[in-house]
Amino acid sequence: MFKNNLLSLALAAAFVAATPVAVAQGTAQAAAATKAGTPSKMVLDNSTRVLATLESRRAEFTKNPATLRQFITSEFNAMFDRDYAARLVLGTHGRGASDADVKLFADALADSLMGRYGSSLLQFNAKLKVRVKSETPLPNGRGVRVSSEFLRQGGEPIPVDYLLRNTGTGWKVFDVMVEGVSFVQTFRSQFDGPLSRKSIAQVAADVKAGKLQADASK
Numbered sequence: 001m002f003k004n005n006l007l008s009l010a011l012a013a014a015f016v017a018a019t020p021v022a023v024a025q026g027t028a029q030a031a032a033a034t035k036a037g038t039p040s041k042m043v044l045d046n047s048t049r050v051l052a053t054l055e056s057r058r059a060e061f062t063k064n065p066a067t068l069r070q071f072i073t074s075e076f077n078a079m080f081d082r083d084y085a086a087r088l089v090l091g092t093h094g095r096g097a098s099d100a101d102v103k104l105f106a107d108a109l110a111d112s113l114m115g116r117y118g119s120s121l122l123q124f125n126a127k128l129k130v131r132v133k134s135e136t137p138l139p140n141g142r143g144v145r146v147s148s149e150f151l152r153q154g155g156e157p158i159p160v161d162y163l164l165r166n167t168g169t170g171w172k173v174f175d176v177m178v179e180g181v182s183f184v185q186t187f188r189s190q191f192d193g194p195l196s197r198k199s200i201a202q203v204a205a206d207v208k209a210g211k212l213q214a215d216a217s218k
Contacts, residue, residue, distance in 0.1 A: 039144050039164045039171045040135045050075060054122070061122055068122065072114055081165065081172035082106040088174065089187045093195040101200040108207035109187070112214045131157070138163065143174070187214055 053071070054061065061068035076082075086106035087094045094102060133147045143165030149157040163175040175184040194203045194212060206212045 038135060039162075040132055040146050042164075042171050058122060065119065068119065069114060073110075076110060076114065079173055080110075081167060081174040082110055084165070084167075084172075085174045085184060088184045089191060090195065090200065091188050091192070093192075093200065097200055101204075104204040105200050105207075108204040109214055112207050112212075116213060116215070138165075144171075190215065 057067075057071075061071070083099070083102055083106050086102050086109060087097075089109065090097065090102065090105060131149045131151055133149060135144055135146050137144055143163060146162045146164065148160050148162070150160055151157050159177075159179055161177040162173055163177070164171045164173050175182055177183070191203065191212075194206065198206070203212065207214070
């Protein structure tokens with residue numbers, strides 16, 4: 001049960017960079033990575049701001065889910081590289097796809113994920129902490145990996161890594177890995193069958209209509 005809740009939390013957290021406020025730095029490398037302008041600092045700074053907002057507006061968000069959805073969507077749009085992640089999820093099905101079709105799929109996927117996992121942030125356990133371990137470059141200049149651990153009382157640390165790339169307007173998250181499992185890879189496998197039978201636009205329409213849902217637990 002905890003692991004399923006963590007998967008939901010980690011996914012929602014990745015979309016808004018909402019890791020916990022209480023952060024334990026692991027190494028000198030990790031401490032150096034938190035200097036101004038680095039992806040690690042971006043993640044930590046947004047963690048503090050977003051979690052503080054969730055705590056201060058918890059009653060409001062609980063009473064009015066639409067307001068919570070608006071807040072999460074706004075953060076997601078600012079922090080997540082939606083179209084790039086969508087192309088990664090599409091994989092071979094996205095070869096030659098138009099930007100318009102990719103955007104349709106990206107928007108449908110985002111809406112499905114926010115509807116399915118956004119409320120997980122209100123179940124957040126404030127005693128859960130995160131330790132930032134390192135920031136390392138990805139191969140071929142694809143971006144960086146910010147490696148961290150979820151620290152929980154009475155349990156083993158759970159590794160959570162964020163993959164980010166510099167879009168030219170700043171660093172944005174395009175994938176998250178929990179215990180080594182990539183959400184991009186998970187969704188790519190999940191949508192491979194439908195995309196083999198239907199066009200990207202048709203699959204996007206099915207996701208938007210609720211006939212298909214992005215499920216990180218699969």
